[in-house]
Amino acid sequence: RDDIDEVAEPPGVPSPPGSGRETQQLIDVNPPRGTRDFPPEDMRLRNWLFQQFREVSRILSFEEVDFPVLESEALFIRKAGEEITQQLYNFEDKGGRRVVLRPEITPSLARLVIKQGKSVSLPLKWFTIGQCWRYERMTRGRRREHYQWNMDIIGVPRVRAEAELVNAIVLLFERLGITSSDVGIRVSSRKVLQAVLQMYAIPERLFAEVCVIVDKLGKITNEEVEKELIIAGVTSEAVKGIVEVLSLTSLDKLEAVLGSDVEAIADLKKLFSLAEHYGYSQWITFDASIVRGLAYYTGIVFEAFDREGKLRAICGGGRYDRLLSTFGSDDIPACGFGFGDAVIVELLKEKGLLPDLGRQVDDIVFPLDEELEGQASMVASTLRRKGHSVDLVEEKRLKWVFKHAERVNASRLILVGNSEWQRGMVRVKVLSTREEYETKIDELN
Numbered sequence: 131r132d133d134i135d136e137v138a139e140p141p142g143v144p145s146p147p148g149s150g151r152e153t154q155q156l157i158d159v160n161p162p163r164g165t166r167d168f169p170p171e172d173m174r175l176r177n178w179l180f181q182q183f184r185e186v187s188r189i190l191s192f193e194e195v196d197f198p199v200l201e202s203e204a205l206f207i208r209k210a211g212e213e214i215t216q217q218l219y220n221f222e223d224k225g226g227r228r229v230v231l232r233p234e235i236t237p238s239l240a241r242l243v244i245k246q247g248k249s250v251s252l253p254l255k256w257f258t259i260g261q262c263w264r265y266e267r268m269t270r271g272r273r274r275e276h277y278q279w280n281m282d283i284i285g286v287p288r289v290r291a292e293a294e295l296v297n298a299i300v301l302l303f304e305r306l307g308i309t310s311s312d313v314g315i316r317v318s319s320r321k322v323l324q325a326v327l328q329m330y331a332i333p334e335r336l337f338a339e340v341c342v343i344v345d346k347l348g349k350i351t352n353e354e355v356e357k358e359l360i361i362a363g364v365t366s367e368a369v370k371g372i373v374e375v376l377s378l379t380s381l382d383k384l385e386a387v388l389g390s391d392v393e394a395i396a397d398l399k400k401l402f403s404l405a406e407h408y409g410y411s412q413w414i415t416f417d418a419s420i421v422r423g424l425a426y427y428t429g430i431v432f433e434a435f436d437r438e439g440k441l442r443a444i445c446g447g448g449r450y451d452r453l454l455s456t457f458g459s460d461d462i463p464a465c466g467f468g469f470g471d472a473v474i475v476e477l478l479k480e481k482g483l484l485p486d487l488g489r490q491v492d493d494i495v496f497p498l499d500e501e502l503e504g505q506a507s508m509v510a511s512t513l514r515r516k517g518h519s520v521d522l523v524e525e526k527r528l529k530w531v532f533k534h535a536e537r538v539n540a541s542r543l544i545l546v547g548n549s550e551w552q553r554g555m556v557r558v559k560v561l562s563t564r565e566e567y568e569t570k571i572d573e574l575n
């Protein structure tokens with residue numbers, strides 16, 4: 131079996147309870163394959179990154195939404211051969227329902243838009259940060275979960291929506307200290323491929339499947355892509371036409387091949403002109419080979435990449451004007467992107483841009499004698515009611531407490547001692563200035 135997951139080791143045979151010989155074998159302390167724990171240091175980095183996502187969402191005036199990680203499997207059954215639908219983390223629940231751990235966010239968002247239907251006025255600008263799952267054969271050792279920041283604009287048919295989304299992505303990079311010489315955003319439109327398929331009279335119904343195959347360009351060999359296209363029913367002359375057009379990186383050359391009345395060209399020209407006004411032209415570049423790997427995109431698509439070419443796409447998205455109608459709703463134009471939590475961290479590491487996030491505690495309260503534990507509790511509680519983060523420490527030597535104070539970046543050390551207490555006082559050490567003084571408890575703030 132190529133999935134070592136399925137053949138787990140038999141657990142150690144525990145001694146019978148009450149035998150006094152219980153020698154519980156240590157449980158496996160690792161999280162399930164392909165998943166991660168977030169100990170404090172990693173959690174601080176994750177919270178910092180997600181706070182940046184939230185800040186940019188606020189600045190673009192998007193509203194936060196959320197959905198269950200568990201979804202009906204039906205939401206993700208698509209026939210275009212996408213990797214994401216072939217790796218569904220799916221199962222049958224105890225009620226016999228076919229469910230999945232969601233592999234992406236967009237279908238849930240579409241479902242909620244339809245559910246809210248008439249009760250929300252368009253346009254909607256929604257964002258969420260959510261965990262997504264895939265069931266990968268572990269032979270590839272890739273992760274089975276990641277967190278994605280999603281931004282979607284619902285109900286805006288014009289290219290303004292894509293321009294707003296690119297603005298969000300550029301703002302995020304700028305906030306992290308990443309420049310347009312580190313990262314670029316490749317932009318194209320699936321209407322290019324649509325036009326080429328029409329030129330060769332390839333049936334519309336093959337469009338999504340062809341996009342998913344063409345997205346593999348650069349990941350598998352051209353021969354392999356061409357073979358998959360032929361198998362999908364694309365004629366060999368159409369394959370040649372596709373490969374030729376998708377290698378174009380100038381809008382003018384594209385116009386020369388497709389003619390000037392193609393929607394794709396008008397859309398892209400509009401986007402590049404808006405980019406000038408947003409001031410982010412230097413971030414975006416036309417690249418006809420960009421199609422993205424999700425079946426439901428219908429128009430402009432984009433993905434951010436590191437210009438050194440070391441990493442996978444940092445984020446990606448596009449227009450998906452037909453997704454809601456495939457769920458039986460009226461057609462509602464939509465576009466959005468997903469921004470994963472993994473590649474961006476690799477990029478920040480590469481660029482030396484990871485923030486140094488230490489702990490931060492306001493006050494350490496330490497009773498110098500153990501019979502002062504009650505008094506120390508009162509001091510800590512008083513300070514906490516004032517909103518101070520207080521670390522109440524006891525049973526330690528003073529030397530350890532000083533080192534601990536440094537480790538947690540405490541601002542002050544509050545020592546509760548007998549003699550001071552007799553006079554209703556505590557001793558305060560300000561760690562930054564080494565200043566030391568006594569103060570009345572109720573004057574502590």
Ligand SMILES: CC(=O)Nc1cnc2ccccc2c1
Binds near residue numbers: 262275470
């Ligand atoms: C680099 C990485 O962790 N990628 C990743 C990890 N887990 C996923 C889970 C679902 C869909 C896409 C996923 C993508």
